[in-house]
Amino acid sequence: MGVLAPRKREQVMPLPVVLISTVGKDGVRNVAPWSCITPILRPFNDLLLASWIKRDTLSNIRETGEFVVNVPPVELAEAVMICSRNYPPEVDEFEEAGLKPRPSQAVKPPGVEGCLAWAECTLVEEIRRERYSLVIGKVVHLEADDRFFNEAGEMDYERAKPLTVILGDGGMWFTRPVFAGRYADYAEMFLNKKDEAPAFADENG
Numbered sequence: 001m002g003v004l005a006p007r008k009r010e011q012v013m014p015l016p017v018v019l020i021s022t023v024g025k026d027g028v029r030n031v032a033p034w035s036c037i038t039p040i041l042r043p044f045n046d047l048l049l050a051s052w053i054k055r056d057t058l059s060n061i062r063e064t065g066e067f068v069v070n071v072p073p074v075e076l077a078e079a080v081m082i083c084s085r086n087y088p089p090e091v092d093e094f095e096e097a098g099l100k101p102r103p104s105q106a107v108k109p110p111g112v113e114g115c116l117a118w119a120e121c122t123l124v125e126e127i128r129r130e131r132y133s134l135v136i137g138k139v140v141h142l143e144a145d146d147r148f149f150n151e152a153g154e155m156d157y158e159r160a161k162p163l164t165v166i167l168g169d170g171g172m173w174f175t176r177p178v179f180a181g182r183y184a185d186y187a188e189m190f191l192n193k194k195d196e197a198p199a200f201a202d203e204n205g
């Protein structure tokens with residue numbers, strides 16, 4: 001068993017890939033890929049993302065208090081990499097990457113057409129550190145593409161092919177989830193066989 005060097009730490013777990021769309025106060029649209037993002041517990045009412053300070057995305061969220069978390073399928077991997085380039089703030093990544101904007105319902109930034117789901121968010125709190133910030137957002141509106149979700153709203157991930165990533169030494173492998181052969185009911189987690197998450201949602205909803 002090897003002790004991993006600090007530079008390898010980022011490589012030990014697969015990460016999600018989302019596209020965050022924002023607009024600046026000057027109206028310029030921005031899209032950037034993000035992996036350091038997590039729901040704050042179930043059922044995804046709040047989420048948290050980690051951002052280096054030098055990000056147009058962070059500046060726009062500070063300026064407008066709004067952003068959209070778009071969940072891209074594997075087909076958008078090329079566009080993801082175009083959006084990851086360090087363009088200056090006046091560049092519109094929708095245009096650079098040939099992405100089609102999708103009007104949002106509750107916030108000003110448009111979503112990205114062709115994605116699987118769109119979480120429209122407002123800024124709740126920014127936790128500032130010297131070199132990075134943690135942004136807590138509230139999901140104020142959530143939509144998903146019916147073609148990839150069944151009537152219960154569950155993702156058909158084999159057809160949807162949501163994008164994930166595994167980091168390496170000199171680059172990253174884009175990947176996607178496949179079924180591991182085990183389905184588990186939430187109730188299995190509880191000795192009384194009752195899922196406690198809905199109670200949490202009621203308390204905080």
Ligand SMILES: Cc1cc2nc3c(=O)[nH]c(=O)nc-3n(C[C@H](O)[C@H](O)[C@H](O)COP(=O)(O)O)c2cc1C
Nearest residue numbers: 032033034035036050051052055056057084085086
């Ligand atoms: C797959 C992937 C995931 C990324 N995740 C993050 C992240 O979690 N936080 C971050 O600050 N930058 C992340 N980046 C880098 C930004 O996407 C990149 O710096 C981009 O140019 C930022 O654009 P902006 O300045 O328009 O916000 C990621 C890049 C890629 C390709």
